[in-house]
Amino acid sequence: MNRRIRRLGLAFAVLYLLLFVQLNRVQFFGAERLQEHSINSRGLIREFGQERGAIVSADGVVIARSVEIGEPVDYRREYPEGELYAHIAGYQSLNVEATGLERIYNDELAGVTVEQQFRSIMDLFSDRDTTATLHLTIRDDVQRAARDALGDRRGSVVVLDPRTGAVIAMWTWPSFDPNLLADPDGSVANAAYEAYLDDSSDPLLAKAYRELFFPGSTFKLVTAAAGVESGTIGAFAPEFPVSDAYDPIPAGAPIQNFAGSSCGGDLVEILRVSCNTAFAEMGAEWVGPEQMVETAELFGFNQTPPIDLPNAATSRFPTEYGVRLADVDFYSGADDVILANGAVDIYEDSARLAQTSIGQNDVAATPLQMAMIAAAIANDGQIMVPHVVHELTASDGTSYGTTEAQMWRQAIRPSSADVLRAAMVEVAVNGTARNMVVDGLLVGGKTGTAQLGTDPPNSHAWVVGFAGTGDGVLELAIAVIVEAQEGASEQTGGAVAAPIARAVIEAYFDEENG
Amino acid sequence: MTALDRPRRERVAPIYAALRPRRVEAGILAMVAIVVVVAYVLASLGRTSSIPVDFGPFLAWMLALGVVAHVAVRRLAPGADPVILPMALLLNGLGYVMIARLAEHVPGGSDLAGLQATWTAVGMAGFIVTLALIRPVRMLMDYRYLLGAAGLGLLLLPFVPGVGREIRGARIWASLGPINLQPGEFAKIALAGFFAAYLVDARDLLRNRVEIRDLVPIGIAWVGSLGVMVFQRDLGSSLLFFTVFIVLLWVASERTMALVLGLGLFMVGAVISWSQFTHVQQRVDIWLDPWADARGTGFQIVEASFALADGGLTGTGLGQGEPDRIPIVETDFIFAAIGEELGLAGTTAVLMAFLVLIGSGLRIALRATRPFDKLFAVGLTTLLGVQAFIIMGGVLRVVPLTGITLPFVSYGGSSLIANYVLLALLLRLSHDQRVARDEAGA
Numbered sequence: 001m002n003r004r005i006r007r008l009g010l011a012f013a014v015l016y017l018l019l020f021v022q023l024n025r026v027q028f029f030g031a032e033r034l035q036e037h038s039i040n041s042r043g044l045i046r047e048f049g050q051e052r053g054a055i056v057s058a059d060g061v062v063i064a065r066s067v068e069i070g071e072p073v074d075y076r077r078e079y080p081e082g083e084l085y086a087h088i089a090g091y092q093s094l095n096v097e098a099t100g101l102e103r104i105y106n107d108e109l110a111g112v113t114v115e116q117q118f119r120s121i122m123d124l125f126s127d128r129d130t131t132a133t134l135h136l137t138i139r140d141d142v143q144r145a146a147r148d149a150l151g152d153r154r155g156s157v158v159v160l161d162p163r164t165g166a167v168i169a170m171w172t173w174p175s176f177d178p179n180l181l182a183d184p185d186g187s188v189a190n191a192a193y194e195a196y197l198d199d200s201s202d203p204l205l206a207k208a209y210r211e212l213f214f215p216g217s218t219f220k221l222v223t224a225a226a227g228v229e230s231g232t233i234g235a236f237a238p239e240f241p242v243s244d245a246y247d248p249i250p251a252g253a254p255i256q257n258f259a260g261s262s263c264g265g266d267l268v269e270i271l272r273v274s275c276n277t278a279f280a281e282m283g284a285e286w287v288g289p290e291q292m293v294e295t296a297e298l299f300g301f302n303q304t305p306p307i308d309l310p311n312a313a314t315s316r317f318p319t320e321y322g323v324r325l326a327d328v329d330f331y332s333g334a335d336d337v338i339l340a341n342g343a344v345d346i347y348e349d350s351a352r353l354a355q356t357s358i359g360q361n362d363v364a365a366t367p368l369q370m371a372m373i374a375a376a377i378a379n380d381g382q383i384m385v386p387h388v389v390h391e392l393t394a395s396d397g398t399s400y401g402t403t404e405a406q407m408w409r410q411a412i413r414p415s416s417a418d419v420l421r422a423a424m425v426e427v428a429v430n431g432t433a434r435n436m437v438v439d440g441l442l443v444g445g446k447t448g449t450a451q452l453g454t455d456p457p458n459s460h461a462w463v464v465g466f467a468g469t470g471d472g473v474l475e476l477a478i479a480v481i482v483e484a485q486e487g488a489s490e491q492t493g494g495a496v497a498a499p500i501a502r503a504v505i506e507a508y509f510d511e512e513n514g
Numbered sequence: 515m516t517a518l519d520r521p522r523r524e525r526v527a528p529i530y531a532a533l534r535p536r537r538v539e540a541g542i543l544a545m546v547a548i549v550v551v552v553a554y555v556l557a558s559l560g561r562t563s564s565i566p567v568d569f570g571p572f573l574a575w576m577l578a579l580g581v582v583a584h585v586a587v588r589r590l591a592p593g594a595d596p597v598i599l600p601m602a603l604l605l606n607g608l609g610y611v612m613i614a615r616l617a618e619h620v621p622g623g624s625d626l627a628g629l630q631a632t633w634t635a636v637g638m639a640g641f642i643v644t645l646a647l648i649r650p651v652r653m654l655m656d657y658r659y660l661l662g663a664a665g666l667g668l669l670l671l672p673f674v675p676g677v678g679r680e681i682r683g684a685r686i687w688a689s690l691g692p693i694n695l696q697p698g699e700f701a702k703i704a705l706a707g708f709f710a711a712y713l714v715d716a717r718d719l720l721r722n723r724v725e726i727r728d729l730v731p732i733g734i735a736w737v738g739s740l741g742v743m744v745f746q747r748d749l750g751s752s753l754l755f756f757t758v759f760i761v762l763l764w765v766a767s768e769r770t771m772a773l774v775l776g777l778g779l780f781m782v783g784a785v786i787s788w789s790q791f792t793h794v795q796q797r798v799d800i801w802l803d804p805w806a807d808a809r810g811t812g813f814q815i816v817e818a819s820f821a822l823a824d825g826g827l828t829g830t831g832l833g834q835g836e837p838d839r840i841p842i843v844e845t846d847f848i849f850a851a852i853g854e855e856l857g858l859a860g861t862t863a864v865l866m867a868f869l870v871l872i873g874s875g876l877r878i879a880l881r882a883t884r885p886f887d888k889l890f891a892v893g894l895t896t897l898l899g900v901q902a903f904i905i906m907g908g909v910l911r912v913v914p915l916t917g918i919t920l921p922f923v924s925y926g927g928s929s930l931i932a933n934y935v936l937l938a939l940l941l942r943l944s945h946d947q948r949v950a951r952d953e954a955g956a
Contacts, residue, residue, distance in 0.1 A: 022912050023853070035820070040823075
């Protein structure tokens, strides 16, 4: 019998070897495939159901927090302010990829960064809550003021601290309720997500920093800055001829002023009245494509802003204007055709440059980009790295670190910024941006009306600007856009957007003084 | 004991020599105790982030269990194999840690840990009583027909009105007052004893020539196994009974024909049951492709494979995984829970522990001199090894899944008690064998 018993032992060895081989297949060689299997929700639920740190505004308002519910997951994410911070905090959802700060700071909120884990090892037997709380730069009162001032009109408001790059407010309407997307019941979240996707106004998109708009006349600030930087344009010289149309050279459709009016004069004057004809000439004949592109890119166009939020859009300024006509044989000798009024040569597509110089043609910018232009002018030409997170703290209140104010780029020289700052104050005091002035404050601005069509009349209303208490310190830079809405009559930045900026500026300084 | 009075070949004192296995056993037990206690602490830290409040009582219970079992073996079967008891206690301890850790997270599981601790104590009592009463094991030969009748009776108990219960579609339960038992767990041991005794009698006949008359027992076993499956819907036990019988027949008769016949009958039975019963078809379909209905019928096995995958090489750490996502994780799928939280290292350790138990059991069978001892040891070892293989293989999708406990590890009173009795019988056989060897060597 012993021979059979030994064979039985061999059979058992083979059977258990089979188990061991299969264990290796499941737990080692095939583990990754299984973990990433489409119906494997373990990783998702594990992360979704965990406690996460809170997200808190600069003035202590809770924007996101974890609430213990036990079933079907340990914790669910709650956004007490609903749509107010949806585009900043984003959401953590069982169904769709997280967005906003919930995505960018996922590891910190979940408490799984190396530093957090290291700290938790240090105090193994005490408190094991490693999650971090995000303290934002957003001020709840300013954010609310932006929402209330914009009301039910589609648009965005971006408020920056020019000195640090801190985002004080960033609001886009339409917005959405992140609580629905964070619902632990996947079917509820899914239904809400589908409904938002179907909404043509795209409420899920944080347009303040992710959507491009024609900047219209607000872009004249960049053209003016390029002129001043190039040395050919000063505050009071040259004077541009008073005209109701600019005929581009070498050829192209004439550019007209708003409502067919005539205007001209020095830089301060043409900025005050937002003179299309003068700025078109300035860009095409005084600044030229190289300087225009260089200054626009120094302001942040064609660059992705380094904001601590996901998927920021890249603002756009066209860089191709063809060849210099002086280099083309066909035109040589025909001096009357290629002679510019200003200091630069004419290019093949200088007519296009005339358009882009007044923010038309293919120029496109995010509201954040336009706020950064105002911030640069307010801050001696420096654009600070924009950020919404001020500090990360551990559960015991100790800091994991604060965001240091950091320069992103020097857009223009401080002396150029001085010239533009003074001109923008003139625009606010005596020009198109009068409606954003707040008594007792130093305010500068620039309006814009980006026409999208005339039948029916249809345009984006813009205003960008800055404000300070008047002792030379400018604490706030702002950009407001009220989007064109179908069927709405033509709206101008000065009439529509500027009052919104004023309300937000008031809210900012009210709180600061009170 | 005569064995202790006899002179030895070894130069050491007789009593010392006889107790040497026990000293080895004590050493291994100490290591097992440390492993299990550390595991329990880790599991508790993972869930509650502090030292468990019932740490003291658990430690005491665990150590007391080991000491009591060890002392019992030392007194009642001092010559027995030293690794069997520690391996069983290791499996039992690991299983207990998993059950205690799962208790809060499975439906109606809050009492599981306490119950499993109680069952383990009862199992230990059964272990000691068996060691004390059954000596030598061959005395069971005198009760062979009683064993056979008892085995059959226990199998049929779930059908007795007022006693039998059907739980989760399987009619394998019997109620004694508030306690639900699976009499089949005990029946398998009684039947293994009966098979062994019967085959010792029939051995000479079987080895010479096979007449139709000699095929009657195998026919009965086959029909009985099918009956268990048809009426109790207990595929695992059915397979287990039949396998044990065929293995014993093969070892006893020393004829390959037994295996061929057994395999043939198994195939016929498998085809018949597959074609006749939808629940068998379903099990096979899930086995072949659990992904076809991963959210429905395949859910359990798919979740188990996700759990095992999450475990990886070293596991998520005790108390850090989420094995409670697998339905019935505390019994049938506890192996997947171990795989998730202890990783490939943990599952391999469990495999090794069972292999050591099987190896020890078969060594006892090899060294035994009496045919009945040999066959019974083979039967008991096969019961343990095949049952563990069926459920681990089911969880791993090596074989179709059949609901059955993982011996010593799964939650379940009947299984624990029966397996401790099985263990006591193996130890008794081991001791008997050593005594016989010592006598022979004298």
